[in-house]
Amino acid sequence: MPNVEHPAYPAADLLHLEGLVPCRESQVSSLLSLFGERQQFSFPSIFIYGHTSSGKTYVMKTLLTTLQLPHVFVNCMEYFTSRLLLEEILTQLQSCPSGTEQTSPVRCDTLNDFVRLFKQALASQELQDQTLYIVLDRAEQLREMEPNILPAFLRLQELTDRNVTVILLSEIVWELFRPNIGCFEPFTMYFPDYSIGHLQKILSQNHPPEYSADFYAAYINILLGVFYMVCRDLKELRHLAALNFAKYCEPVVRGEANERDTRKLWKNIEPHLKKAMQTVYLREISSSQWERLQHDGGEPGQLKGLSAHTHVELPYYSKFLLIAAYLASYNPVRTDKRFFLKHHGKIRKTNFMKKHEKTSNHLLGPKPFPLDRLLAILYSIVDNRVAPTANIFSQITSLVTLQLLSMVGQNDQLDGPRYKCTVSLDFIRAIARTVNFDIIKYLYDFL
DSSP: OOSOTTSSSOOOHHHHHHSTTTHHHHHHHHHHHOSSSSSSSOSSEEEEESSTTTSSHHHHHHHHHTTTTEEEEEETSSSSSHHHHHHHHHHHHHHHTTTOOSSOOOOOHHHHHHHHHHHHHHHHHHHHSSSSEEEEEEEGGGGSTTHHHHHHHHHHHHHHHHHHHHHHHEEOOOTTTTOOOOOOEEEEEOOOOOHHHHHHHHHHHHHHSOOOOOHHHHHHHHHHHHHHHOOHHHHHHHHHHEEEEHHHHHHHHHSSSOOTOOOHHHHHHHHHHHHHHHTTTTTSSOHHHHHHHHHOOGGGGSSSTTTTTTTOOHHHHHHHHHHHHHHHHSGGGHHHHHHOTOOOOOOGGGGGGGGGOOOOHHHHHOOEEHHHHHHHHHHHOOOOOOOOOHHHHHHHHHHHHSSSSSESSSSOOTTOOEEEEEHHHHHHHHHHTTTTHHHHHHGGOOO
């Protein structure tokens, strides 16, 4: 017996919809009860909330598309101002319900213009006899817009005197939306997190055709047993399942085990799942890199230049500032002439090496350096001329804030601030590669 039923919609469409939204049948039934029949006035506004990856966006898109209900779907993160949001709704409305692309731009500066143009669009598209659904995804962005936008959407049915329902999708509760002056209260609906049984059912539907459903379900059971306590995001779990399934199948492919030999399959996949635990959510490496590491039997950190911090995005000159700071921290002061002066003459390393300097500077740790030395090295390693503007000094402050540099001493010192570089050699080599700078040639320890 189907779990989703409604007399206003064909049973075949509802059965197809039920197969597309597993484990969300109760929420779909509640939404259909609120929607009613196509020509009936529905609730003016519906607020749906729940944690990320709980199926809010997918269920709404699938429900409206499968039942062919006229709708407009807008992501408030993409259209982050009120003008962009209102114009996008009107643009999509011009192509609803035919689904054709609308090329003519729509200009809408105020909410009054939106109400007027909205009525005209409904009349031209002949949508007066059925409910139009406006879905605003990532609706928490509405709080950053003008204070009249959210109350207007909540009672848009009253303002336009048309059969329209506004659906807000958000990850936060309604109490954080409600204005201090009060507003029309929407119908709230909660999408709970998927349980482990729900995740097992949903992920098991994606089994490859060359393997049996029971074999893939056993793999998903192992995967959830490892990751469920640290990750309940359906998208991330689906990504992990696709990424590690080839390794799980290796004993079967090589003929060392059959699909029912669970113990051998578990012993083969266990160490690789433990490695994957280190990179949940991080995306430090791509899927192809991860597959190559699994094939070679390496560790995630063995990839060239890879560490937990090598993917920090820095401006162009900030990278050179960090390189200059590293050179100033790990090179003796008197070696600056050797590395950064063009006509320094022939100088041997043994001529200026003292007995106590035989120990590697990288073992002794970074040494503090003054600001003027940092800028002098920067001007030497950057090809084009760099003016000592406020932008350069602000980037130094940003590097200190990011804890890539640390300030030594107090700001009120008469001789100026002194800094130390706190990053590792692997980190600075990865940064230097992004700007095609061979830092090893400029390090005293590697002469």
